[in-house]
Amino acid sequence: xxxxxxxxxxxxxxxxxxxxxxxxxxxxxxxxxxxxxxxxxxxxxxxxxxxxxxxxxxxxxxxxxxxxxxxxxxxxxxxxxxxxxxxxxxxxxxxxxxxxxxxxxxxxxxxxxxxxxxxxxxxxxxxxxxxxxxxxxxxxxxxxxxxxxxxxxxxxxxxxxxxxxxxxxxxxxxxxxxxxxxxxxxxxxxxxxxxxxxxxxxxxxxxxxxxxxxxxxxxxxxxxxxxxxxxxxxxxxxxxxxxxxxxxxxxxxxxxxxxxxxxxxxxxxxxxxxxxxxxxxxxxxxxxxxxxxxxx
Numbered sequence: 001x002x003x004x005x006x007x008x009x010x011x012x013x014x015x016x017x018x019x020x021x022x023x024x025x026x027x028x029x030x031x032x033x034x035x036x037x038x039x040x041x042x043x044x045x046x047x048x049x050x051x052x053x054x055x056x057x058x059x060x061x062x063x064x065x066x067x068x069x070x071x072x073x074x075x076x077x078x079x080x081x082x083x084x085x086x087x088x089x090x091x092x093x094x095x096x097x098x099x100x101x102x103x104x105x106x107x108x109x110x111x112x113x114x115x116x117x118x119x120x121x122x123x124x125x126x127x128x129x130x131x132x133x134x135x136x137x138x139x140x141x142x143x144x145x146x147x148x149x150x151x152x153x154x155x156x157x158x159x160x161x162x163x164x165x166x167x168x169x170x171x172x173x174x175x176x177x178x179x180x181x182x183x184x185x186x187x188x189x190x191x192x193x194x195x196x197x198x199x200x201x202x203x204x205x206x207x208x209x210x211x212x213x214x215x216x217x218x219x220x221x222x223x224x225x226x227x228x229x230x231x232x233x234x235x236x237x238x239x240x241x242x243x244x245x246x247x248x249x250x251x252x253x254x255x256x257x258x259x260x261x262x263x264x265x266x267x268x269x270x271x272x273x274x275x276x277x278x279x280x281x282x283x284x285x286x287x288x289x290x291x292x293x294x295x296x
Contacts, residue, residue: 060089075101075117096153118261132215134191139168176221185229200286219248
């Protein structure tokens with residue numbers, strides 16, 4: 001099976017061939033797979049070098065010129081480092097773009113803290129009108145990427161990860177899927193957290209929802225699940241979507257537990273699996289925390 005990032009390369013190369021409005025802006029990282037596309041479309045595949053603020057500025061300029069630009073690099077360099085440009089050159093200018101990240105919260109621990117961005121979605125939540133997709137499988141990444149590029153002039157963030165589920169789900173942008181139904185509570189698994197959540201909740205009387213799109217938040221699906229106790233399991237900063245869940249259930253008595261990457265920095269390298277275990281985001285850790293919150 002290919003990775004989400006490899007699927008991104010394949011799909012974006014195809015979109016560049018098919019639609020003269022599509023453009024790609026890179027900041028050196030990830031440029032090698034697009035060398036042939038850059039030769040074929042030198043005016044629409046632009047590598048600005050290690051200048052992430054410029055990458056977003058160029059993306060905004062292309063959008064102002066009527067293009068549908070895609071900007072791509074690691075999450076920490078796509079959202080955190082050039083955040084002022086994301087806020088001003090895109091949002092304030094009123095133009096659309098597709099930002100596609102690689103790596104995320106814990107994908108490459110040997111890269112250190114500079115290559116981890118668990119706060120990226122929370123940071124985008126401070127800005128209006130962003131759609132955020134968090135696919136859990138390369139097939140889902142392709143579906144959501146194609147939808148994002150075709151989605152007019154909207155602002156879309158597609159968060160790709162090396163962490164992925166074994167099987168894809170039939171995702172629909174902006175909608176949660178109901179994978180299991182139970183009577184005692186609801187667990188919402190976001191993107192690559194699904195496999196661990198399914199293993200953690202095996203045999204428990206719980207509803208499991210799946211989200212590959214988190215903004216806008218599908219509050220109607222959460223309400224329809226009909227439970228007062230809700231656990232959110234996200235592959236980024238713990239509690240990022242807590243307020244969205246509270247708003248969806250504002251007129252009902254409810255409790256929300258947000259599980260994800262803790263605020264405290266995990267100052268070790270190791271592997272992605274070791275980081276997930278340290279954060280309590282493996283199946284065993286999730287089961288212990290879920291059953292403590294929603295007793296059997």
